Amino acid sequence: MILLLAPLIAIAAVAGAALLLRVQRSGQRELVGSVVEHVARPGRLPSILYFTGEACTICHTAQRPALRTLAAGIDSGIEIREIDIAVEPELARRYRVMSLPTTIVLDAGGEVTHINVGFASGEVLRRQLVDAGMPVAA
Amino acid sequence: MATVPFDRSVLKVNQAILMTVIVAGYAVGLVWHPIAWVLPVLAVMMLAAVATPSCNLPRILYLRWLKPLRLVQPRVVQEDPAPHRFAQLVGGVFLAAASVFVVTGLLLVAWVLAWIVAALAFLNFAFNICVGCIMYAQLVRIGLLPLSHEPAR
Numbered sequence: 080m081i082l083l084l085a086p087l088i089a090i091a092a093v094a095g096a097a098l099l100l101r102v103q104r105s106g107q108r109e110l111v112g113s114v115v116e117h118v119a120r121p122g123r124l125p126s127i128l129y130f131t132g133e134a135c136t137i138c139h140t141a142q143r144p145a146l147r148t149l150a151a152g153i154d155s156g157i158e159i160r161e162i163d164i165a166v167e168p169e170l171a172r173r174y175r176v177m178s179l180p181t182t183i184v185l186d187a188g189g190e191v192t193h194i195n196v197g198f199a200s201g202e203v204l205r206r207q208l209v210d211a212g213m214p215v216a217a
Numbered sequence: 218m219a220t221v222p223f224d225r226s227v228l229k230v231n232q233a234i235l236m237t238v239i240v241a242g243y244a245v246g247l248v249w250h251p252i253a254w255v256l257p258v259l260a261v262m263m264l265a266a267v268a269t270p271s272c273n274l275p276r277i278l279y280l281r282w283l284k285p286l287r288l289v290q291p292r293v294v295q296e297d298p299a300p301h302r303f304a305q306l307v308g309g310v311f312l313a314a315a316s317v318f319v320v321t322g323l324l325l326v327a328w329v330l331a332w333i334v335a336a337l338a339f340l341n342f343a344f345n346i347c348v349g350c351i352m353y354a355q356l357v358r359i360g361l362l363p364l365s366h367e368p369a370r
Contacts, residue, residue: 081325082247089332100351137297178354
C-alpha cells in the first residue's frame with residue numbers, strides 16, 4: 080500500500096517545479112517598465128532586441144523574415160538588434176530569455192515595453208513599436 | 218515566408234498514451250505488481266521515438282489511423298521541433314530510470330518517476346506547458362547542449 084504514495088510524491092515534485100517555473104516566468108514579465116541596460120539609443124526611436132540561436136529553426140525560417148519585412152516597411156531609425164544567445168549569453172541572462180525566439184521591444188529610453196516569447200508576427204511587433212513610441216506615418 | 222510545419226497532434230497522441238498507460242498501469246499495479254514491466258516498454262517507445270521517426274509509435278498511430286479516421290485533428294504550427302524532441306528524451310530517460318527500479322524491485326521509486334512523466338505529459342497536453350522545452354532552452358543558453366540544426370518532421 081506504500082505504492083499509494085507514488086502519485087502524491089510525483090505530483091508534489093511537479094507542482095514544485097511548476098511553481099519555480101512560474102516564479103521565473105513572472106520574473107521576465109517584471110522587466111516590463113524597467114531599463115535592463117542602455118542598448119537602445121536614448122532620445123531617438125524604439126528598438127527591438129531579437130534573441131535567436133543557431134539551432135532555432137523557427138528563428139531563421141519565420142522570425143527573421145518577419146523582422147526583415149517589418150524593417151523594410153518602417154522608419155529606418157528603428158533598430159532591430161539580433162542577438163545570438165550563444166555569443167551573448169550574458170545579455171540573454173539579463174533579459175531572462177528562456178525560449179527562442181524571444182523579441183523584446185524597447186522604447187527610445189531603453190525601457191522594456193513588450194516581451195514576446197515565441198514567434199511574433201510583423202504586425203504584432205509593429206503595433207508594439209507604435210505603443211512604444213514609434214511615430215505613425217500619416 | 219518559409220515555414221516549418223510541425224503537427225502538435227503527434228505530441229498530443231504521445232502524451233495521451235503516456236498518461237493512459239501510466240495511470241492505468243499504476244491502478245492495476247496496486248494489486249498486481251508485475252504490471253510495472255509496462256514502464257520499460259514505455260521507455261523503449263519514448264527513446265525509439267527520439268532516435269528515429271520511423272520508430273515513433275505514437276506518430277505512426279496518428280498518421281495511419283487517428284488522422285485518416287479524423288479521430289484527432291491536425292494542429293500544424295510554425296515551431297522548432299528540437300525542444301519537443303529533447304522533452305521526449307527527458308521523458309524517456311525518466312522512464313528508463315523507472316525501469317531500472319522495476320528491475321531492482323523498488324516499485325515505489327519506479328512509480329514516482331513514472332507519475333512525474335505522466336504529470337509533465339498532462340501539463341503539456343492540457344496547458345501546452347512543456348517543461349522539457351524550457352530545460353532545453355536553458356541548457357542551450359548556458360552552453361551545455363551543442364548547437365545543431367534540427368530538421369523539422
